[in-house]
Amino acid sequence: MSLRFEEIDWQPTPIGDISLRRRRHPESGEDMYEVKLGDEFLMSSLFTAGEIALTELALAELPDAELDVAVGGLGLGYTARAALDDPRVRSLTVIEALAEVIDWHCRGLVPLGARLTSDTRCRLVHGDFFAMAADPRGLDPEQPGRRFHAILLDVDHSPRHVLHPRHAALYQPAGLRALAAHLHPHGLFALWSNDPPDDQFTSTLTTVFAQAAAHVVEFDNPLQGSTASNTVYLAGKAPVTPWD
Numbered sequence: 001m002s003l004r005f006e007e008i009d010w011q012p013t014p015i016g017d018i019s020l021r022r023r024r025h026p027e028s029g030e031d032m033y034e035v036k037l038g039d040e041f042l043m044s045s046l047f048t049a050g051e052i053a054l055t056e057l058a059l060a061e062l063p064d065a066e067l068d069v070a071v072g073g074l075g076l077g078y079t080a081r082a083a084l085d086d087p088r089v090r091s092l093t094v095i096e097a098l099a100e101v102i103d104w105h106c107r108g109l110v111p112l113g114a115r116l117t118s119d120t121r122c123r124l125v126h127g128d129f130f131a132m133a134a135d136p137r138g139l140d141p142e143q144p145g146r147r148f149h150a151i152l153l154d155v156d157h158s159p160r161h162v163l164h165p166r167h168a169a170l171y172q173p174a175g176l177r178a179l180a181a182h183l184h185p186h187g188l189f190a191l192w193s194n195d196p197p198d199d200q201f202t203s204t205l206t207t208v209f210a211q212a213a214a215h216v217v218e219f220d221n222p223l224q225g226s227t228a229s230n231t232v233y234l235a236g237k238a239p240v241t242p243w244d
Helices: 049-060 078-084 099-106 113-118 129-134 165-171 173-180 199-206
Strands: 005-013 016-024 031-037 040-044 067-072 089-096 122-126 148-153 183-193 211-221 226-236
Touching (some): 016 099, 049 078, 049 148, 049 226, 067 129, 089 099, 129 173, 173 183, 199 211
Parallel strands (some): 089 122, 148 183
Antiparallel strands (some): 016 031, 031 040, 211 226
């Protein structure tokens, strides 16, 4: 049986101290993995429904038989794993700003590390997603100008609650237009948010994309005995059918 609590790793980074912790769930006895940036919780393996739905909702809208997918933000890897679970995904490029997080996966310190690093379709790229999205060279350092069928983003808490001030530009029309240039003509952008649907942001998406919608993802919060929710925004360049 594992320790009740363990700090697996702690590293200083340009945006603050990041730590990986494991604690035992008091009821199930299963291990939970948590990531903190300074004193702020970033993610937990106990709450992954939103990260998984980010991928599943996005890929469900794409009719293509073979998909090239880019993910901004590696974290504990649940968004990336959901993409690899779709047999249509032929390549997955995961962009992570913190080399320390990539190292956790490569060293097998997190549960999904071996799954992601052993899949030949998956490549973990150390880079600043936001700077790369604004650059015409795009999201793949090995193939400048490459386009993707889907770009999935799970970094900031929400478009209004960003981890770094420089991220805010992506959520404005100019930033979204630069990102959309890295999508195929029928490509799709999907964004995870911890906040309720933001009508103003959805409206901003529609100034760049052919259509956009906010989907609420509900899940159980066993720690509080209640239901919690995340939001997944979908924005398509040229949708085939209208979204609700």
